[in-house]
Amino acid sequence: MRPRVRLTDAQRLDWLRLIRSENIGPRTFHALLNHCGSAGAALKALPELARRGGAGRPVRICPRADAEQELTAAARSGVAFLAVGEDEYPARLATIDDAPPLLAVRGHAAVLSQPMIAIVGSRNASAAGVKFAEQLARDLGAAGFVVVSGLARGIDAAAHRASVATGTVAVLAGGHDNIYPPEHVPLVEALVENGAAVSEMPLGYGPRGRDFPRRNRLISGLALGVIVVEAAQKSGSLITGRRALEQNREVFAVPGSPLDPRAAGTNALLKQGAIMVTEAEDVLAVLRPIIGRCIEPPNTLQIEDGVPLAEPSTDSRARIVALLGPTPISADDLIRLSGASATVVQATLLELELAGRLKRQQGGRVALID
Amino acid sequence: MRPRVRLTDAQRLDWLRLIRSENIGPRTFHALLNHCGSAGAALKALPELARRGGAGRPVRICPRADAEQELTAAARSGVAFLAVGEDEYPARLATIDDAPPLLAVRGHAAVLSQPMIAIVGSRNASAAGVKFAEQLARDLGAAGFVVVSGLARGIDAAAHRASVATGTVAVLAGGHDNIYPPEHVPLVEALVENGAAVSEMPLGYGPRGRDFPRRNRLISGLALGVIVVEAAQKSGSLITGRRALEQNREVFAVPGSPLDPRAAGTNALLKQGAIMVTEAEDVLAVLRPIIGRCIEPPNTLQIEDGVPLAEPSTDSRARIVALLGPTPISADDLIRLSGASATVVQATLLELELAGRLKRQQGGRVALID
Numbered sequence: 079m080r081p082r083v084r085l086t087d088a089q090r091l092d093w094l095r096l097i098r099s100e101n102i103g104p105r106t107f108h109a110l111l112n113h114c115g116s117a118g119a120a121l122k123a124l125p126e127l128a129r130r131g132g133a134g135r136p137v138r139i140c141p142r143a144d145a146e147q148e149l150t151a152a153a154r155s156g157v158a159f160l161a162v163g164e165d166e167y168p169a170r171l172a173t174i175d176d177a178p179p180l181l182a183v184r185g186h187a188a189v190l191s192q193p194m195i196a197i198v199g200s201r202n203a204s205a206a207g208v209k210f211a212e213q214l215a216r217d218l219g220a221a222g223f224v225v226v227s228g229l230a231r232g233i234d235a236a237a238h239r240a241s242v243a244t245g246t247v248a249v250l251a252g253g254h255d256n257i258y259p260p261e262h263v264p265l266v267e268a269l270v271e272n273g274a275a276v277s278e279m280p281l282g283y284g285p286r287g288r289d290f291p292r293r294n295r296l297i298s299g300l301a302l303g304v305i306v307v308e309a310a311q312k313s314g315s316l317i318t319g320r321r322a323l324e325q326n327r328e329v330f331a332v333p334g335s336p337l338d339p340r341a342a343g344t345n346a347l348l349k350q351g352a353i354m355v356t357e358a359e360d361v362l363a364v365l366r367p368i369i370g371r372c373i374e375p376p377n378t379l380q381i382e383d384g385v386p387l388a389e390p391s392t393d394s395r396a397r398i399v400a401l402l403g404p405t406p407i408s409a410d411d412l413i414r415l416s417g418a419s420a421t422v423v424q425a426t427l428l429e430l431e432l433a434g435r436l437k438r439q440q441g442g443r444v445a446l447i448d
Numbered sequence: 449m450r451p452r453v454r455l456t457d458a459q460r461l462d463w464l465r466l467i468r469s470e471n472i473g474p475r476t477f478h479a480l481l482n483h484c485g486s487a488g489a490a491l492k493a494l495p496e497l498a499r500r501g502g503a504g505r506p507v508r509i510c511p512r513a514d515a516e517q518e519l520t521a522a523a524r525s526g527v528a529f530l531a532v533g534e535d536e537y538p539a540r541l542a543t544i545d546d547a548p549p550l551l552a553v554r555g556h557a558a559v560l561s562q563p564m565i566a567i568v569g570s571r572n573a574s575a576a577g578v579k580f581a582e583q584l585a586r587d588l589g590a591a592g593f594v595v596v597s598g599l600a601r602g603i604d605a606a607a608h609r610a611s612v613a614t615g616t617v618a619v620l621a622g623g624h625d626n627i628y629p630p631e632h633v634p635l636v637e638a639l640v641e642n643g644a645a646v647s648e649m650p651l652g653y654g655p656r657g658r659d660f661p662r663r664n665r666l667i668s669g670l671a672l673g674v675i676v677v678e679a680a681q682k683s684g685s686l687i688t689g690r691r692a693l694e695q696n697r698e699v700f701a702v703p704g705s706p707l708d709p710r711a712a713g714t715n716a717l718l719k720q721g722a723i724m725v726t727e728a729e730d731v732l733a734v735l736r737p738i739i740g741r742c743i744e745p746p747n748t749l750q751i752e753d754g755v756p757l758a759e760p761s762t763d764s765r766a767r768i769v770a771l772l773g774p775t776p777i778s779a780d781d782l783i784r785l786s787g788a789s790a791t792v793v794q795a796t797l798l799e800l801e802l803a804g805r806l807k808r809q810q811g812g813r814v815a816l817i818d
Binding site (some may be wrong): 206333341349 | 579704706707711718724725730
């Protein structure tokens with residue numbers, strides 16, 4: 079058995095401060111740990127890195143007191159923070175390249191190590207869609223799957239409700255103390271008995287529109303596959319389906335009449351190659367062989383403190399910044415065109431990111447923010 | 449330009465008598481013409497061939513007077529008989545191995561040389577299904593396709609009605625003077641203006657249950673592809689879909705809710721690889737490249753009278769019959785095991801068939817009828 083990996087309390091506080099600081103998302107967090115050697119060292123280096131990246135004002139670092147308060151409040155609400163790399167952290171979620179460094183979990187954390195299947199769909203669902211989602215969730219729950227969804231009205235809530243007994247995971251777009259929509263507070267209370275609610279956001283955070291697509295990557299990231307039950311064209315559920323493909327998850331869709339606008343999205347997914355689902359067995363036939371399969375080595379962060387990397391010279395930094403513009407370019411091209419090493423290019427990009435001047439795009443391409 | 453191929457009146461009469469005789473379907477007709485050299489020679493040889501095949505009683509040969517009467521009645525009803533191999537005979541239909549030797553056509557025969565698409569589905573159709581079939585037929589008609597269907601209630605009738613103006617072909621399960629269902633007589637009168645009704649059955653023939661699946665091969669045989677709009681499990685429309693695959697036609701299906709039993713068949717087709725249709729463009733994208741493609745040399749019959757083939761010796765015939773039983777066996781195996789030539793094996797099988805003792809199965813395998 080490999081040794082149990084666990085952050086110290088001091089490390090967990092540093093991790094929380096770092097991920098709660100300005101301009102730091104999961105990918106930047108990862109890059110910072112690699113660059114500075116530890117979250118503690120990154121917190122110290124942040125002001126200088128951002129200044130070098132050209133920040134117009136000091137970046138906001140999460141104060142120690144705020145992080146301590148969040149940890150205390152979380153403990154009071156029964157919320158635990160799992161760090162990527164720790165044993166309890168959901169193994170499949172750890173494989174996505176923007177896995178949350180800390181996942182706030184309420185409920186029965188053990189469900190997170192069981193095989194999961196996501197069921198998502200329209201908020202504005204039809205009665206037939208709701209009924210089908212319930213049946214599917216019940217059947218997949220009975221077959222040993224934990225059902226993951228997004229706690230929204232309509233299909234999501236139907237899937238959670240039908241799998242409360244067998245285990246279901248609600249991925250929140252906001253914090254644990256700010257459940258959205260508010261009428262689903264009792265559903266969360268019910269589902270944490272055998273399942274869990276998870277979030278990467280601060281406890282009291284109220285979700286805004288852009289937080290939902292961001293949250294959707296966690297729904298597909300946790301699961302072996304995503305089933306889209308009903309979805310209009312250009313809906314959030316389709317985004318979840320697309321993210322699932324990027325994450326190499328199976329994508330399933332339920333067909334519907336061409337005259338039903340709530341089936342336009344699912345039919346489009348089917349045309350693009352999603353697997354058709356008319357009963358739970360369609361899903362089980364695909365997932366059964368995957369369950370046993372070994373999960374690829376997860377993209378874990380270094381928990382042991384490491385040695386900081388060298389900083390770029392003023393010269394190389396200037397050369398790299400000059401090559402950047404509003405048109406996205408790959409890091410490989412930057413390395414080739416600047417003649418700088420990969421480490422130097424990555425360090426420069428990190429500085430720009432911390433200064434709020436860099437945007438990362440699909441496929442690892444980067445662009446300056448005007 | 450190749451010379452116009454056309455039966456003489458005497459030949460057409462012989463062809464009609466032969467196909468209307470007992471135990472003779474399109475495949476036996478073809479074998480007889482190859483064996484005897486002409487339909488006239490086949491009619492003369494029939495009693496002896498059937499006796500050799502072990503017929504318990506003389507086979508019924510269509511009397512000359514009956515055939516003459518059918519030709520006269522047909523002319524009166526505006527029905528023309530097209531022979532496979534003649535220029536007007538629908539080219540794609542001629543490629544299937546059980547193409548009717550004579551196709552009785554009423555209406556505007558020129559539509560039979562235009563690109564055709566079949567639209568079929570449940571008799572017990574939903575309002576949404578009917579609406580969708582109409583839209584599809586209108587759009588495909590506007591795009592230059594002739595719509596083929598089976599004149600049944602529900603989806604078939606909707607497809608015909610919506611394409612009366614652009615051209616539609618009704619394939620009858622019975623004869624031209626016995627339209628089924630009777631309430632569609634006015635629809636036939638309307639559609640023959642720009643389109644056609646076709647049948648392989650005698651003019652006054654009233655269709656029975658088994659005639660519908662048999663007729664379905666003509667629907668798919670005429671068309672580049674078959675669209676199944678609504679279909680329950682184990683429905684006639686699914687048989688049409690399956691026949692279409694055997695004939696190398698494209699199979700399209702319209703998705704529906706898993707909770708709608710009228711979509712169970714179409715969803716099953718989609719799971720098996722049918723192309724999903726939610727709008728006409730899905731069909732056009734697949735068929736446009738095929739239209740221009742040359743049609744493979746059709747399986748035409750010899751119209752010029754030929755030389756009769758040698759008959760099997762008593763010995764070889766006995767050896768071949770001994771090898772046959774209720775378990776289907778391929779002609780290749782019979783040739784190998786009997787040591788007889790392919791011609792002799794085929795001639796013996798023909799005799800047995802004419803005697804009503806042989807059943808031909810999918811893939812050219814044969815079995816004795818107990």
